[in-house]
Amino acid sequence: MKKHTLLLGLIFISLNIQAQVLKLKKQEFELHNVTGEIVKFQGKKVLKIERDLNALPFDSTRLEATVDEPHYARLLGLDDFENGTIEVKMYSKLKVPAPFSGIAGFIGLFFRVKEDDSEFESIYVRPKVGRASSQRLRNHSVQYFSYPDYKFDTLRKIAPYEYEGSAPTALNEWFTMRIEVNGESAEMFINDEKHSSFIVDKMFGKNKKGFVGLFVDIGTIGYFRDLKVTKRAYQEKKTGEKISDI
Template sequence: MKQLSFTSSILLKPLNIFVMKKIQLIFILFFCFHYGYSQNLVLKKQAFELHNVTGEIIKFKGKKVLKIERDLNAIPFDVNNLEATVDEPHYARLVDLNDFENGTIEVKMYSQIQNPPPYSGVAGFIGVFFRVNEDDTAFESIYLRPKVGRVGDQRLRNHTVQYFSYPNAKFATLRKSNPGKYEGSAPVSLNEWITMRIEVNGETAEMFINNLKYSTFIVDKMLGKIKKGAIGLYVDIGTIGYFRDLKVTKKPLKVIQENSEKVNDI
């Protein structure tokens, strides 16, 4: 009996190891399936979860930065169907902050164009998502097209800044329905650090560039229905984006007094 007991215990040990490894594998597969094979990158105690982008933490221009590029395997791009294949949820989500409603988002960002670019219209698309809901089906965004920020054509400069609301009011829709209202100019360029600060208050969002005293761009009435959510760092087709020094400050809603001077038209 002692020999049988001893033999059984020897046989059970590998069996237990096999069962444990199987449980671990099931857990890993469940975790990956549930979270979409997400990968977290940590920069200065801030963790970022990659959503349809590739990324890494690198040293760039003497600073540690988050580098991201759109993953075209995750969300394919179609130059003949821009409305459906750009301004999608390809971004790095700031982990553990899912209730941003009103306040300040500030980040330093640097935009390069991939060489060779995947299509001729690449403009270095880079910016911020905010009020992102849990499953990436709704959010607000303001981003830049730095390539045209200082060109000698005012019509193109007026496309430097873009607001959109996902999923029903992407850039192409807004350009057709409200030309000029959700776009603007900003004194930015490729291959340089840009400080973007967005002040979100209720239905409005104001963007400040490079610590200028007054805002460069304003959205007087945002179009999304999601009132609070996560923060994300965004790049689109053909862009290599570098980000650092992200600061998010939540604030209570500030009641703005109506300006007594009304401007109906110019």
């Protein structure tokens, strides 16, 4: 009797830790440390997600350790993205009441995600400061990080402003994020910009191919639709004129 009880208990635990999967049109998303649902928002069916603070607790006194973690919705059916284009429409709004005074609508993309979530690359935005009246704040609108060793605070210390930048984003409105990934570099475009808003010259990640995911962090309610992923072979960059630092 005890053996049967133990077996049933293990099955129950296994079912509870199995990730939830949501389907939006023909795409399926597996939720990793986020809560989510498919909802009708502003007349369209979208994926809505929020960080699950029970699965991954947040501590405002330990920011580096408890943000930029694997809390995201994983696109299923594509586990070998290396180079190419990721494009998605996203909408970010803040939770009320705010769980943390520093919330900024953190929302963006993960790519080259390892199967066990132990490594990945990310570019995300802080829409709250995208149109701030201060240039210093605007310079924190975009963030690159590489999990697990190069989160936002580490990068600010070793290379201030090199892995952050500005972008014309705002809370409570739809915008399109497009990322062009090519070898060790990545560029981010917003809406129909002809030129990128943000460039990562050399990414830190060692995992070179993997899953793609939709990301939100503390205090963000994120809405996503029209995700498109196009794989391409690595393209050799043309050597241009060297520009000296001023």
